[in-house]
Each structure stands twice: as structure tokens, then as C-alpha cells.
Amino acid sequence: MSAHGSIPVLRIGSTLLASIQVELRDTIADAFQEDILQTIAKTGATGLVIDITGLEMVDSYVARVLTNTGRMATLMGTHAVVVGMQPVVAATLVRMGFRMEGVLTALNVDAGLALVSELIARRHGAGQ
Amino acid sequence: MTILSSENLILASEDDVMLARRKVRLLAETLGFDPFTVAAITTATSELCRNVCVHAVKGTARLEQIGSGGRTGIRLEVRDEGPGIADIDRVLSAGQRSVGSLGLGLSGSRRLADEFRIETIVGRGTVVTVVKWKRPA
Numbered sequence: 001m002s003a004h005g006s007i008p009v010l011r012i013g014s015t016l017l018a019s020i021q022v023e024l025r026d027t028i029a030d031a032f033q034e035d036i037l038q039t040i041a042k043t044g045a046t047g048l049v050i051d052i053t054g055l056e057m058v059d060s061y062v063a064r065v066l067t068n069t070g071r072m073a074t075l076m077g078t079h080a081v082v083v084g085m086q087p088v089v090a091a092t093l094v095r096m097g098f099r100m101e102g103v104l105t106a107l108n109v110d111a112g113l114a115l116v117s118e119l120i121a122r123r124h125g126a127g128q
Numbered sequence: 129m130t131i132l133s134s135e136n137l138i139l140a141s142e143d144d145v146m147l148a149r150r151k152v153r154l155l156a157e158t159l160g161f162d163p164f165t166v167a168a169i170t171t172a173t174s175e176l177c178r179n180v181c182v183h184a185v186k187g188t189a190r191l192e193q194i195g196s197g198g199r200t201g202i203r204l205e206v207r208d209e210g211p212g213i214a215d216i217d218r219v220l221s222a223g224q225r226s227v228g229s230l231g232l233g234l235s236g237s238r239r240l241a242d243e244f245r246i247e248t249i250v251g252r253g254t255v256v257t258v259v260k261w262k263r264p265a
Contacts, residue, residue, distance in 0.1 A: 025142050026178070057149070057167060059174040060232045088167035096171065096236030 007032050009039060015047030015116050016040065017109065021054035029065040036069060040078050047116035048073045051109050053084030063098050070103030079119040081105065083112035129196040131203075139206070140186040145177040148189055152204065155193060159200055161262050168240040169202055169260040175233035176206040176256050184210020184253065194259070201242075201261040209253035216248055 006028065010017045018036055022028075040048060050066060052058065058066070066082055073080035081104045093100065106112040137148050152173040156166040173189075180187040187208030194201045213219055219231045220238060234256070238244040241258035248254040 023146070025146055027142060057153075057170050057174065059171050059178070060236055061174075061178060088163050091164055092167045092171050092240065095168070096175075096232070096239050098232065098236065 009036065011043065011045070012113065013047075014045055014120070015049060015113065016043065016045045017049045017051065017113070019051040019054070019109075023057070024055065024062050026061055026065075029062050033065055033069045033072070037072055037076065040073055040076055045078055046120050047113075048078050048080040049106075049109060049112040049116060050080070050082045051084045051112070052082060052089070053086070053108070055089060056086060058085075058089045058093065060093075060096065060098055063093055063100060067100050067103050074102070079104075079116045079123075081112040081115050084108055129194055131192050132195050133193040135191045137189040137191060138186075139177050139180045139189055139208070141181065145174065145181055148177045148191070149174045151191060152202065155191065156202055156260075159193065159202070159262055161202075161260075165260060165263055169204070169258070172237040172240045172258050172260070173204055175237045176204070176258065179233045180206055180208045180210070184208035187253075199261050201259050203257065203259045205255065205257045207253070207255045212250040212252055212254055213246075213248045214250050216246060220246075 006022050007018055007020050016036070016039060036048065039045070050069065052066065070080040070082055083106045085105060104115065106115050135151070137151065138144055139148065149170050153166060153170045156169050177189060187206065187210070190205040192203040194203050220235050234246070237256070237258055242261050243259035245257045246254065
């Protein structure tokens with residue numbers, strides 16, 4: 001079992017969908033970040049959707065890990081989107097002055113998958 | 129102001145931080161805080177308790193239910209005997225880029241709390257107190 005065994009990762013076409021459903025402790029968040037990057041490299045995934053619908057609280061540490069994971073995946077050439085942020089989480093992060101810069105977000109999994117598909121299609125289109 | 133209940137917590141590990149924020153969430157929910165206020169005080173708790181474990185290795189927290197003039201609130205006092213913070217004004221005023229996790233944890237907690245107080249002595253330790261009041265229905 002991987003270090004983020006509590007975080008299921010599904011493969012939908014060439015996109016990975018990671019669904020965080022448990023309260024994240026720092027060490028699990030760190031392990032998740034490393035494992036998901038390794039999984040991207042291994043599978044050649046061109047999209048990554050991180051679903052945080054299950055998180056009732058995201059503090060600055062977890063927010064930073066999520067943001068950085070998205071930025072790292074983007075650096076690798078994968079389109080990354082964080083989806084499902086709860087209203088109370090969004091309000092809290094903005095009120096505390098956290099900027100989730102450098103990573104795309106979408107309302108929910110459906111919107112995130114659609115955005116990733118669109119970005120992949122646009123890249124292919126641009127390359128032709 | 130009246131202290132209606134009080135509990136002392138040890139902060140020495142990641143598990144202690146998790147326990148502290150669960151207790152704060154439970155207390156806020158039990159007192160009927162609205163979801164945004166619950167998230168604010170729970171997140172501030174997480175930031176302050178983590179700072180203790182990361183920067184001071186260990187410390188304690190005191191969680192209180194307080195009342196004042198018909199209002200109900202939660203007060204959290206987080207105390208450590210760590211290195212203290214030399215330039216507290218800079219740490220509190222700077223954004224997330226310039227000061228890293230300590231700064232955002234502290235400045236973020238201050239923004240989330242209704243009342244915020246910090247006392248720090250270099251070489252001796254730091255005490256941070258936050259209060260969050262229940263919003264009127």
C-alpha cells in the first residue's frame with residue numbers, strides 16, 4: 001500500500017482523479033504529494049484532478065501542499081485542477097490571506113474533468 | 129468575562145495538533161457556532177498548534193468556553209517555551225511569500241480571530257491567545 005493509501009486515485013482515460021476524503025495530517029499530505037507526482041510519471045497522465053470535497057478544514061500547510069502539488073504537476077506537463085473546495089474552506093483561506101496562486105480550481109469533479117479535457121484538447125490543437 | 133469550562137492539552141506531536149483542532153471543532157459545534165465561524169476557529173487552532181510543534185517542538189494549549197455580556201465564545205491560549213520570535217511586527221505584517229509558514233500561521237490566525245494577543249520573549253517562549261465569539265443568530 002502506498003503512503004497515501006487512504007487517498008484513492010482513479011484513472012479516467014489519461015487523467016488521474018485523487019479524492020481526498022479524510023482529514024489530512026501533514027505527513028500524509030506530504031506523502032500524497034510525492035506519490036501523486038510519481039504516479040503521474042509512471043502512468044504518463046496528462047491530467048490531474050484533486051478532489052477536496054471531503055475536507056471540512058484546509059489550513060495554510062495543507063493549502064500550500066495542494067497548491068504546490070498542482071504547480072509541480074503542471075511543471076511536469078500535466079494539467080492539474082483542484083476541485084470541490086467547500087464554501088467555508090474558501091472563505092477561511094481568503095480571510096487568512098492565503099493566495100492559491102499557480103493552480104487551477106473548479107467547482108466540482110465534473111467541472112474539473114471537463115476543464116482538464118479542454119486544456120488537453122487545446123494543447124493538442126496548438127501543436128498541430 | 130466568565131470562564132465556563134476549561135481544558136488543558138499537550139502539544140508535542142502531529143497527533144496532538146489533530147486532537148486539539150478536533151476538540152475545538154467539537155466545542156464550537158456544540159455551542160452552536162455557524163459553519164464559517166467553526167472553520168475560522170478550527171483553522172486558527174491548527175495554525176497555532178502546528179507552529180508550536182514545528183518551531184518550539186512542544187508546548188501546551190488551554191481551551192476555554194467563555195461568556196461575556198450574553199455572548200458565548202471560545203478562547204484558546206497556546207503556550208511554548210521555544211525560541212520566541214525576534215521581529216514579531218514583521219512576522220505579523222508580512223505576506224505569505226516573505227516569512228513562510230510561521231508568518232502565515234500567525235497573521236492568518238490573527239485575521240481569523242475576533243481577538244488576538246501575542247507575547248513573545250526571545251529565548252524564553254511565546255504565548256498566543258485567540259478568541260472567537262459566536263455570531264448572533
